Amino acid sequence: xxxxxxxxxxxxxxxxxxxxxxxxxxxxxxxxxxxxxxxxxxxxxxxxxxxxxxxxxxxxxx
Numbered sequence: 801x802x803x804x805x806x807x808x809x810x811x812x813x814x815x816x817x818x819x820x821x822x823x824x825x826x827x828x829x830x831x832x833x834x835x836x837x838x839x840x841x842x843x844x845x846x847x848x849x850x851x852x853x854x855x856x857x858x859x860x861x862x
Contacts, residue, residue: 808846816842 806813813831817823822838834842 812846813842816845820845 808816814823814826817826817834817838820838820841822834825833825838
């Protein structure tokens, strides 16, 4: 079975985990130790950041 390569960099995931308050779990147990809710919140926040960046890029082109 092949492993998928993640889209988010390790550094970005760590920053999100710190922002969302579960980085200590990641340090102690690895990414497999986080709750599915935390993983979902991390993806949700990553999407929000991507959308914000897209709006900024579109505004710069105007």
